[in-house]
Amino acid sequence: MTVTLKDLAAYCNVHPSTVSRVLRGKENLRISEKTRQKIFNASRKLKYRPNQTARTLRLKKSGTIGLIVPDISNPFFSRIARGIDILTYNAGYMLIVVNTDENQDKELHYVNELMSRGVEGLMIIPAQDEYSHIQELLNMDFPLVLIDRDFENLKANAVISNNKEASYKAVKYLCELGHKRIAALSGRRNLYSIKKRLQGYREAVKDFNLDKNPDLIAGDGHTIEDGYNATMDLLNLENPPTALVFSGNLISVGALTAIQEKGLKVPQDISIIGFTDSLYSEFLSTPLCTISHPLQEIGEKALNLLFKHMKATKQLPCEKVIIKTTFTVRDSAGPVNDRLS
Amino acid sequence: MTVTLKDLAAYCNVHPSTVSRVLRGKENLRISEKTRQKIFNASRKLKYRPNQTARTLRLKKSGTIGLIVPDISNPFFSRIARGIDILTYNAGYMLIVVNTDENQDKELHYVNELMSRGVEGLMIIPAQDEYSHIQELLNMDFPLVLIDRDFENLKANAVISNNKEASYKAVKYLCELGHKRIAALSGRRNLYSIKKRLQGYREAVKDFNLDKNPDLIAGDGHTIEDGYNATMDLLNLENPPTALVFSGNLISVGALTAIQEKGLKVPQDISIIGFTDSLYSEFLSTPLCTISHPLQEIGEKALNLLFKHMKATKQLPCEKVIIKTTFTVRDSAGPVNDRLS
DNA sequence: TTGAAAGCGCTACCAG
DNA sequence: CTGGTAGCGCTTTCAA
Numbered sequence: 001m002t003v004t005l006k007d008l009a010a011y012c013n014v015h016p017s018t019v020s021r022v023l024r025g026k027e028n029l030r031i032s033e034k035t036r037q038k039i040f041n042a043s044r045k046l047k048y049r050p051n052q053t054a055r056t057l058r059l060k061k062s063g064t065i066g067l068i069v070p071d072i073s074n075p076f077f078s079r080i081a082r083g084i085d086i087l088t089y090n091a092g093y094m095l096i097v098v099n100t101d102e103n104q105d106k107e108l109h110y111v112n113e114l115m116s117r118g119v120e121g122l123m124i125i126p127a128q129d130e131y132s133h134i135q136e137l138l139n140m141d142f143p144l145v146l147i148d149r150d151f152e153n154l155k156a157n158a159v160i161s162n163n164k165e166a167s168y169k170a171v172k173y174l175c176e177l178g179h180k181r182i183a184a185l186s187g188r189r190n191l192y193s194i195k196k197r198l199q200g201y202r203e204a205v206k207d208f209n210l211d212k213n214p215d216l217i218a219g220d221g222h223t224i225e226d227g228y229n230a231t232m233d234l235l236n237l238e239n240p241p242t243a244l245v246f247s248g249n250l251i252s253v254g255a256l257t258a259i260q261e262k263g264l265k266v267p268q269d270i271s272i273i274g275f276t277d278s279l280y281s282e283f284l285s286t287p288l289c290t291i292s293h294p295l296q297e298i299g300e301k302a303l304n305l306l307f308k309h310m311k312a313t314k315q316l317p318c319e320k321v322i323i324k325t326t327f328t329v330r331d332s333a334g335p336v337n338d339r340l341s
Numbered sequence: 342m343t344v345t346l347k348d349l350a351a352y353c354n355v356h357p358s359t360v361s362r363v364l365r366g367k368e369n370l371r372i373s374e375k376t377r378q379k380i381f382n383a384s385r386k387l388k389y390r391p392n393q394t395a396r397t398l399r400l401k402k403s404g405t406i407g408l409i410v411p412d413i414s415n416p417f418f419s420r421i422a423r424g425i426d427i428l429t430y431n432a433g434y435m436l437i438v439v440n441t442d443e444n445q446d447k448e449l450h451y452v453n454e455l456m457s458r459g460v461e462g463l464m465i466i467p468a469q470d471e472y473s474h475i476q477e478l479l480n481m482d483f484p485l486v487l488i489d490r491d492f493e494n495l496k497a498n499a500v501i502s503n504n505k506e507a508s509y510k511a512v513k514y515l516c517e518l519g520h521k522r523i524a525a526l527s528g529r530r531n532l533y534s535i536k537k538r539l540q541g542y543r544e545a546v547k548d549f550n551l552d553k554n555p556d557l558i559a560g561d562g563h564t565i566e567d568g569y570n571a572t573m574d575l576l577n578l579e580n581p582p583t584a585l586v587f588s589g590n591l592i593s594v595g596a597l598t599a600i601q602e603k604g605l606k607v608p609q610d611i612s613i614i615g616f617t618d619s620l621y622s623e624f625l626s627t628p629l630c631t632i633s634h635p636l637q638e639i640g641e642k643a644l645n646l647l648f649k650h651m652k653a654t655k656q657l658p659c660e661k662v663i664i665k666t667t668f669t670v671r672d673s674a675g676p677v678n679d680r681l682s
Numbered sequence: 683t684t685g686a687a688a689g690c691g692c693t694a695c696c697a698g
Numbered sequence: 699c700t701g702g703t704a705g706c707g708c709t710t711t712c713a714a
Contacts, residue, residue: 005707005709006707014684014685015684016707017685017708017709018684021710030684032684049456049457051457052454052459053394053459053706053707054690054706054708054709056690057392058710059709072413072419072422073416073419073422073423078414079414081413082413082414085439089440089447096437099423099426099430106430112390113393113435116391117394118392136388253620256624260623260624280597280619282601283597283601283626284624284625285624285625285628355700356700356701357691357692357701358693358695358700358702358703361692361694362693362694362700371699372699372700376700392690396691397706398706399691399693399705
C-alpha cells in the first residue's frame with residue numbers, strides 16, 4: 001500500500017540502511033553519486049513519504065510542540081496561536097493546538113494525550129485552578145510555558161500581561177471623568193488574569209474612594225451569555241453604575257448586547273471600557289475604549305521562551321515575562337452625566 | 342526516564358504483553374483480578390503514560406485527523422475549526438490544525454507532513470489553484486473533504502456555501518433600493534468561493550442592467566490592507582459606486598477603515614453589504630447588512646462526511662454538500678441618495 | 683562505500 | 699490465565 005523505506009531499498013537493490021542514509025543526507029557520509037541518484041529518483045517516482053511515526057519512535061524526537069488553549073474560536077487565543085504557529089513553522093516544528101473549553105478535565109486529558117504523542121514542549125493557557133498536572137511536568141523538568149494565566153505558587157515559565165495596572169488605570173480614567181459608581185464585569189473569577197484585573201479594580205475603588213457596593217462586581221463565566229446576564233444584572237441595580245469595565249472578547253459581545261437592548265446610549269447613559277482585542281472596536285456605534293494585548297507578540301515571546309528551555313542542557317530558572325497592554329482612548333468612555341450620578 | 346510498558350511489567354513481575362492486555366482492557370480477555378489490580382495500581386503509581394507513537398506504528402492507526410486552513414486567526418476559519426474539534430473530541434480522535442497562510446507551497450508541505458504522521462483523514466480549505474496533491478490523495482482513495490472552496494474538475498467531497506446565489510441576492514437587494522453603480526470588493530480571485538460570488542454579481546449586474554464598468558470590481562488579496570487599498574481605489578473612481586458588496590472578514594475591516602477615513606456616512610453616502618461573520622456586525626456605527634455562514638454547522642457537516650468516508654469499507658461516490666448562507670438586513674444598506682446616482 | 687543487526691515501545695498471535 | 703515471539707518503519711553502530 002504505502003511505500004516504505006524497505007520497498008525503496010528493494011526497488012533499488014540496496015539495503016534499507018543505505019536508503020535511510022541517502023535520504024537523511026548527512027553530507028559527510030560517503031555515498032556514491034550513482035546510488036544516491038538512483039535512490040532519489042526512485043523516491044520521487046514511487047512517491048515515498050517517510051513515516052514520521054517510526055522516526056519519532058526511533059529518534060525519541062517528534063518535532064512537535066503542543067499548545068493548549070481554552071477556545072481557538074476566540075480571537076484572543078487564535079491570534080496568540082497564530083503568532084506561535086508562524087515561528088514554529090519557521091523553526092521546522094509542527095504545532096498541535098487543542099481546545100479545553102475552559103474545562104480542567106479536558107486540559108488534563110490533552111496534557112496526557114500530547115505527552116503521549118511525544119511533544120517536545122508545551123504551552124498552556126490553563127483552565128485553572130487545578131495545577132497538579134502542571135506541577136508534575138515541572139518536576140520532570142519538561143519544557144513548559146504558561147500563557148496569559150499564571151499560578152501564584154508555581155515556579156513555571158509564564159508570559160502574562162500587566163492586568164492589575166491596566167485595570168487600575170482604566171478605573172482611574174473613568175474616575176477622572178467624574179464617575180463614582182463604576183462596575184467591573186469579570187470573566188471566570190478563578191482565572192489569574194481576572195483576579196489581577198479585579199485586584200486593580202478594587203485598589204482603584206479604594207484609592208479614589210468610589211462606590212464600594214459589592215454588587216458592582218458581576219460575572220463569573222466566559223461565554224457571551226454570561227456577559228449578557230451579568231450586564232443585565234448590573235443595569236437592573238437600584239443604583240446602576242454610570243461606567244462599566246468589562247473583560248474578555250466574548251463577554252464584551254454579551255455586554256454590548258445588553259446595553260443595546262436596554263436602549264442605553266454610550267457614553268451618555270453609560271461609559272464603557274473593555275478588555276478586548278476586536279478588530280472592530282473603532283467601528284462600533286460608539287468607538288470602544290479598550291485595553292488590548294499585543295497578541296502576536298505574546299505568542300512569539302512565549303515560544304521563544306519555550307525554545308530556550310527546550311534547547312537548554314541544564315535546568316534553567318523559570319522566567320516570568322510581563323507584557324504591556326495598550327490603553328486606547330475612544331468615545332465610549334466619556335464624562336459622567338450629572339443626571340445619573 | 343519515562344516509564345514504559347516493559348518497566349511496568351518488570352515492576353509487576355509479569356510479561357509486557359500481559360500489561361498491554363490489561364491496560365487495553367478488552368473485557369473478554371480472561372485475566373485474574375489479582376494481576377489486573379496489581380498492574381492498574383503500578384500504572385498509577387509509576388504514572389505510566391502509553392507511548393502513542395509506538396501504538397500508532399504498531400496499529401497503523403494514529404487516532405488523528407488533519408485540518409488545513411489558511412489562517413486560524415480569522416474567525417471564519419477558527420469557528421469552522423471549532424465545530425470540527427468538538428466532534429472529533431467526542432469521537433475520541435485528535436484534530437491537528439495547520440495554517441497555510443493562503444500559500445500553496447505551505448499547503449503541500451503540510452499535506453505531506455500530516456500524511457507522514459499518519460492522519461486518518463484530511464479536511465482542507467485549499468489555497469488554490471493547485472490541486473495535483475489533492476488529486477493524488479483522491480487516487481489512493483484517502484478520506485478527504487474540502488471545505489468552503491471546491492475545484493470544478495475534481496471529484497472530491499466538499500462542503501461549500503451557496504455563494505453565487507447569495508451574491509446575486511445581495512446585488513438584487515441593493516438594486517431594489519435604487520442603486521445602479523454597485524461595486525464588488527473581492528478577495529483572492531482564484532478562490533472558488535470568490536469566483537462564485539463574482540459570478541453572482543456579474544449575473545445580477547446583467548439581469549438588472551446595472552453599471553458594467555469593470556473598475557467596479559476590485560480587490561485580489563486576502564488581508565486587511567488589501568481590502569483597504571481596493572476600497573480606496575473604488576472610492577477614488579471618477580464615478581464612485583453608491584453601494585459596495587465586500588467579501589471576507591479581514592477585507593471587511595479594511596473596507597470599513599477606508600470608508601471611515603474618507604469620511605463617508607453609511608448608508609447616506611454609500612451602502613454596504615458584507616460577506617462576513619463578525620459577532621460585532623450589529624454593533625457597528627451603522628449595523629452591517631451581512632451574508633453570514635453557519636460556521637459551526639459547516640465544520641460539523643464536513644467532519645461527518647469525512648467520518649463516513651473513513652468508516653466506509655468500499656469506495657463511496659463523492660458528495661457535494663451545499664450550505665445555505667444567511668442574509669441579514671441591517672441599516673448599512675439603504676436607499677440610494679439621489680444626489681449621488 | 684554499503685550491509686547486517688539491533689532496537690525504539692507497543693500489540694497480536696500462538697503456545698502452553 | 700499468562701508468556702514468548704515477531705514485527706510495525708525507521709536509524710544507528712559496527713563490520714566488511
